[in-house]
Amino acid sequence: xxxxxxxxxxxxxxxxxxxxxxxxxxxxxxxxxxxxxxxxxxxxxxxxxxxxxxxxxxxxxxxxxxxxxxxxxxxxxxxxxxxxxxxxxxxxxxxxxxxxxxxxxxxxxxxxxxxxxxxxxxxxxxxxxxxxxxxxxxxxxxxxxxxxxxxxxxxxxxxxxxxxxxxxxxxxxxxxxxxxxxxxxxxxxxxxxxxxxxxxxxxxxxxxxxxxxxxxxxxxxxxxxxxxxxxxxxxxxxxxxxxxxxxxxxxxxxxxxxxxxxxxxxxxxxxxxxxxxxxxxxxxxxxxxxxxxxxxxxxxxxxxxxxxxxxxxxxxxxxxxxxxxxxxxxxxxxxxxxxxxxxxxxxxxxxxxxxxxxxxxxxxxxxxxxxxxxxxxxxxxxxxxxxxxxxxxxxxxxxxxxxxxxxxxxxxxxxxxxxxxxxxxxxxxxxxxxxxxxxxxxxxxxxxxxxxxxxxxxxxxxxxxxxxxxxxxxxxxxxxxxxxxxxxxxxxxxxxxxxxxx
Amino acid sequence: xxxxxxxxxxxxxxxxxxxxxxxxxxxxxxxxxxxxxxxxxxxxxxxxxxxxxxxxxxxxxxxxxxxxxxxxxxxxxxxxxxxxxxxxxxxxxxxxxxxxxxxxxxxxxxxxxxxxxxxxxxxxxxxxxxxxxxxxxxxxxxxxxxxxxxxxxxxxxxxxxxxxxxxxxxxxxxxxxxxxxxxxxxxxxxxxxxxxxxxxxxxxxxxxxxxxxxxxxxxxxxxxxxxx
Numbered sequence: 001x002x003x004x005x006x007x008x009x010x011x012x013x014x015x016x017x018x019x020x021x022x023x024x025x026x027x028x029x030x031x032x033x034x035x036x037x038x039x040x041x042x043x044x045x046x047x048x049x050x051x052x053x054x055x056x057x058x059x060x061x062x063x064x065x066x067x068x069x070x071x072x073x074x075x076x077x078x079x080x081x082x083x084x085x086x087x088x089x090x091x092x093x094x095x096x097x098x099x100x101x102x103x104x105x106x107x108x109x110x111x112x113x114x115x116x117x118x119x120x121x122x123x124x125x126x127x128x129x130x131x132x133x134x135x136x137x138x139x140x141x142x143x144x145x146x147x148x149x150x151x152x153x154x155x156x157x158x159x160x161x162x163x164x165x166x167x168x169x170x171x172x173x174x175x176x177x178x179x180x181x182x183x184x185x186x187x188x189x190x191x192x193x194x195x196x197x198x199x200x201x202x203x204x205x206x207x208x209x210x211x212x213x214x215x216x217x218x219x220x221x222x223x224x225x226x227x228x229x230x231x232x233x234x235x236x237x238x239x240x241x242x243x244x245x246x247x248x249x250x251x252x253x254x255x256x257x258x259x260x261x262x263x264x265x266x267x268x269x270x271x272x273x274x275x276x277x278x279x280x281x282x283x284x285x286x287x288x289x290x291x292x293x294x295x296x297x298x299x300x301x302x303x304x305x306x307x308x309x310x311x312x313x314x315x316x317x318x319x320x321x322x323x324x325x326x327x328x329x330x331x332x333x334x335x336x337x338x339x340x341x342x343x344x345x346x347x348x349x350x351x352x353x354x355x356x357x358x359x360x361x362x363x364x365x366x367x368x369x370x371x372x373x374x375x376x377x378x379x380x381x382x383x384x385x386x387x388x389x390x391x392x393x394x395x396x397x398x399x400x401x402x403x404x405x406x407x408x409x410x411x412x413x414x415x416x417x418x419x420x421x422x423x424x425x426x427x428x429x430x431x432x433x434x435x436x437x438x439x440x441x442x443x444x445x446x447x448x449x450x451x452x453x454x455x456x457x458x459x460x461x462x463x464x465x466x467x468x469x470x471x472x473x474x475x476x477x478x479x480x481x482x483x484x485x486x487x488x489x490x491x492x493x494x495x496x497x498x499x500x501x502x
Numbered sequence: 503x504x505x506x507x508x509x510x511x512x513x514x515x516x517x518x519x520x521x522x523x524x525x526x527x528x529x530x531x532x533x534x535x536x537x538x539x540x541x542x543x544x545x546x547x548x549x550x551x552x553x554x555x556x557x558x559x560x561x562x563x564x565x566x567x568x569x570x571x572x573x574x575x576x577x578x579x580x581x582x583x584x585x586x587x588x589x590x591x592x593x594x595x596x597x598x599x600x601x602x603x604x605x606x607x608x609x610x611x612x613x614x615x616x617x618x619x620x621x622x623x624x625x626x627x628x629x630x631x632x633x634x635x636x637x638x639x640x641x642x643x644x645x646x647x648x649x650x651x652x653x654x655x656x657x658x659x660x661x662x663x664x665x666x667x668x669x670x671x672x673x674x675x676x677x678x679x680x681x682x683x684x685x686x687x688x689x690x691x692x693x694x695x696x697x698x699x700x701x702x703x704x705x706x707x708x709x710x711x712x713x714x715x716x717x718x719x720x721x722x723x724x725x726x727x728x729x730x
Contacts, residue, residue, distance in 0.1 A: 376550040382558045386689055389662025390650075390681075391669040396560030397589040398672075400551045454671035 029242030030249050031217040037111070038215065038249070039256035040104035044132075045203065046257045047097035047264075051135070052196065054090040061086075062142070064188035066181035069144035073276045088268035094136055096264045098294040101132050109328070109349055112337030113216040116227040119329035121209040124202055126325045131199045133294060138191035140292050144184060149280035150289035152179050152187075154302070161311050179280075214238060215249075219337035227334055296363030297356050303366070304359075371415040375403040381411045381422070388465055395462025398455045402447065410466065418444055425464040426471040433460045540612025543605055547593060556617055557688035561589070562680060567619035569684045573628045578610045588674050626683060626708040632675060633709055638717025641710045653721060670722035679715045682706065 013019045061080060063072035076083035105125065108114055114122035137155075141148045156179070160170045175182025214234060243249065274292065291299050305313060332345070339346050371378070380396045388396060399405060407417040414420075428436065437456055440446035451459065464473050544556070548564070556565025564570070570578075583594030583606055593599040594606055601609070642653065642665075651659030663669065664681075673681075706714070 373546060374550070376548065377546045379549050379554045380551075380560050382553070385553070385558050385560055388560065389658075390664050391662065391666050391672075393560040394589070394669060394672040397551055400560070401589040401591065405550065452671070454668040457668045458672055 025211060026246040026250075027244040028211060028214075029238045030215040030245050031238055032241050032243050033218045035218075036252055036256070037107055037218070039253050040100050040107055042253035043257050043260050044097055044100040044104055046261070047093050047100060048132075048199065048203065050093045050261075050264075051090065051097060054086055054093065055192065055196070057086055058090055059192055064142075064184060066144065066184045069142070069184060070276055070279060073143060077273060084273050085268060087273035088271070089265065090139075091274040092264045092268045092271075094139055095293050096260065098132055098136055100260070101129050105129060106349065106353070110339050110346065111216065111219050112225075112332075112339075112342060112345075113219075114329040115225045115335070115337060116230055116329075116333045117213045118209070118216060119333055121206060121213065122329045123326050124206045124209060126322070128199065128202050128206060129325075130322070131195055131202060135191065135195050135199065136292060136294050138187045138195060140295075141184070141187040142191055143275040143277075144280055145276035146278040146280055146289045147275060147291065149179060151291055151295075152183060158314050161314060215245075216337075219339070221336070221338040221341060223338075224336045225334045290366075291363075293360070297359035300359040300363035300366065304362070370406040370417050372406055374405040374414045375400050378405050378414045381413075383469070384410070384466060388462065391458050392462045392465050394455075395458035395460070395465075398451070398459040399462060402450065402459075404459075407444075421463060421466050423466060423468050423471065425467040425473050427474055428463075429473070429475045430460060430464060431476075432474075433463050437463075540608045541616075543601070543609045544613070547601060547609070551589070553688075556613070562677075562684070563686065563688040564613055565617040566684055566688070567617065567622035568624055569680070570614050570618040571621070571623035572626075572683070575610055575614065577628065578613075579606055582606050582609065586674060586676065588672075588677055624683060626706075626711055628680070628683070629676060630679065630708070630712055632716035632719060633712030635713070635716040635720035637709075638713035638715065638720075641706065641714040642717050645704075645706065645710075646714065664718065665721050667721070667723050670718060675715055675719050678718050679711065682711050682714055 009019075058076070061072065061076050061083065063069055073087070076087055078084075080086075108122065108125070137151070140151055152174070156170050156174055159173050160166045162169055171177060173183075173186075174180070175186045217234070217237070277289075290296070302310075302314075336342060380400070385393070385396070399408075404421075405414040407415040409416055409420045409422070411422040412420065424433070434456065436444070437451065437459060438446060438448035447456075467473065545554075549559070551559050551561035552564050553559030553561075557563040562569070581590060582601070583592065583599070583603070584597045585592035591599065593601045595602055639653075646664070647653075647659070649659050649661040650664045651657045651662075653665040664678075
């Protein structure tokens, strides 16, 4: 039996020579001190393999047409045995892959592993980063729900701003002037053919470059990279003190990959798949679309950009970021690798990480976003209701009915887009409140045409009652007598003058 | 030794995962249960105006046995689905809202079951034709004025004016009638409605209710009326 197997292997090896090629690759010597820091690249590769397998399985179930995509996801989630788990693993593993790419990249940057002779490895890695992000974005489109629709809408409107070519680029992206069936087909082709193929090719190149130039050692203070002598010294050191990649270094990779896999499968089992969240219908205005984790920081940055620089930064920033990342090893190909000797690099890295983390956090909590169902679900604080007059009660109803609460919190509940109104009565006088309600301003729409005179009086009367206990209403001394008259609305305020009956 | 170092974390990891899960879910848990229950619907669709527990919101309290027993199930469903021409929006899909018929029925049945009480209905019906405004003026003077102030607005009263022109522009006759019938006991109001708990001689008759509603409605300026 064993002899037969050996004969088959021997025959195959004689005709193909594969073992002779592969053995030196998996047993090539790597530096002994390359320990747990070096597992993230392998984990990324593992998640990519999981994506390939789970994605292939999903492709056998998914209907890539605008009419059926959403339903086919519901079908996978509810009808196919363990179909939801397949989607959950694909979704969670995608996020894990993005995370691992970023961690891997940070580790390489922190240890200066991109320096001579591994510049090209870094550049291919940067391309892989963008392939991974592109896969994540196009994967989000596959869900064909509200998030996908609005994500596409934002992408298209960014592309649309490109000077001269904008319209054509948008048509190429969407397969026409608007989001439709052709858009989904296009992104499906990208997601399952173009991007995975490209990624596989780049991963191959990345691995080849690693084999060719060796795995970098842990950086040591006082051992700068000198291109003229680096290769010779590195090879001598690895020959002397290195260990074979398999099984020595690969063990750690396997343990870490195993743990990461457990975490991802556990998250998938506990939290289930991502979406689909509601039909991709542009007329549903109470949609609260949100990009996936990897893009939340962009979502936040876009929301916070001042309008004047929006177009410029939208178009200028991406190429600058890509070129800068690609150019890092060219900017600094030699010298010290130890983080303690590269303070500017480390501080720059920390700055970028902090900015990304802060923007992602803002993207998750997005205080500028309206809460679309606050008007029916967020009660008026009882402390206020208990002291309202009948007219002020009607004003509180105007607040809810006009969906003011979607943007304005009272005592901390409600939307956070506008200021909290819990104490607005002690900040703005009656006339200031009337002006703000009627004319808007400071990002608030004008309600002058939406509200009747009676509604304006009622809502302003309510707003004036919105004060912390014991605070008097705000008034401008001498401006108008009625402001000082306390809670009571004016008996015949000018704004209340009824418009002439038609 | 090295083998132990590699295997132990993996084993611990698997063990923790299997022990932490009381089940490996085979069916995706239905995430929509919370919304489909009546109180879930109430919290997302009604609590904004009617208060978190059905009381102490700016709109009519719904956790009121007398109200739930006096208004028929059909009327409640109709008002929720189609609105009232006031700030009560039409919530039903029939009128452009988001609630399906079945959801509205579940909501009404849930409210009646949890907040309602057998035999709490008032003798005076929820809806009725307005009576005489002139007679209503006298009812107002003797039953309402001490808290809600004089109709001319000179004195406001502790409970705030209900004869204010802007207030009257914003409320319907039916809303006035409901306010007179059921009061705001959730806010500690001692309103002289006909509901239980009032001394018999302080209760309004059905005719008084119709008259005082007619009186209040007559104070409403015809112009500038808010219509929704």
